[in-house]
Amino acid sequence: MSESGAGPVIFAAGTLIPVSSPPLRDGALLVREGRIEAVGAIADVGRENPDTEVRFFPNYTIIPGAVNAHAHLGFRRKDRPEGTTFSDWLGALIERLPEKEAWTAEAASDCAREAIEAGTTYMAESSPYGECLPQLAESGMAGTVYAEFFPHEIGTPEEAVDFIVAKVRELGEGLPERVDAQVSVHSPYTVDPESSRLVARKTREMGWKLAIHLSESPEEVEFLKSGTGGLTDIFGANEWGGVGVSPVRYAQSVELLAPQTIAAHLATGVSQEDIEILAQIGVAVAHCPRSNAYLRCGVSPVPAMIASGIRVGMGTDGLWSSPSMNLFEETLFAVEMHGMSGAAGLELATLGGARALGIEAGTLEVGKWADLAVVETSQEDRDLERGALEAAAGGGVAATVVGGDMIYNRLGT
């Protein structure tokens, strides 16, 4: 699948959008050992590296690869649970977990492939006990599996935390260079406060990252504020709701919030006070607007969060709540919803995600990994960023390169 050669390669295109600097017509990147060594005009980069292999895409635009800051690989497009509320949907999903085992691995491979063909180069995936790690590791993408754990299935909070920490250590062995495993605290209504606190402390001690779902649905807000609603009995075991505060305040009280934390959704019940807490602590956010719309979870106040200095990336979530694994399509939806510019959108899909996850990617600049997408665009576009985003959202990705390896290339050139 990979077409990586041993030597350096020049990737060049009619337009190059580094995101970290203005777009370049007839731009090129010199890539050596997976990283970008030079960025400039094709003529200059070519002259300075005369015997280097050149992959030239004249009628295309090269952009940084999409960084998917929150996704689930193990769902398939067909037969998603029906539900008029978030808790109905989640209840139906949980009921089908035994049946789902038969096809989760196949779904994960298919979803990874779909993401790659849409220009995704880095994926932050969350799955129960990291079950989708093999498919992510084999896909060619860089990424992190965040292993969710459900303490009521394991034992005491101490036992549950020891278990998931050991599990993540085991998952981390023998992985490709740019794939790793971390912990996810699934949500405030599935993981009890003591397990949340203990695992948050433990992961921070070890310098690990932590993924959480937070303030996603009206029912989550209700569960935490008053201990009532559709999520009070999700596993027949969560009795810690009714604490009278917002999900953000609750997460802060159990020490889940930190600069290493990436919180997905923040779609419902996020106040200005909550935004200030997130900004002050430095929590990163993954915005999943299509999933939020499908599950009637409201609109995340992303412009206000960005204005407060919060690091925001985009996430597709999984195919049982979202129509595709195309992160650029997700981002175009956000751009329309929030009235953002094409440049702001392209930055959210790439550098925004990289900043949120604390990874060295998201722009095409010297020293970074050569993670990029080659997109078929009209070279006449007046708004180059918007044009590239629309093209990538609409199936225009022709090739995907991760760390200099072309892991997808429908052009055959």
Ligand SMILES: [Zn+2]
């Ligand atoms: Zn999710």
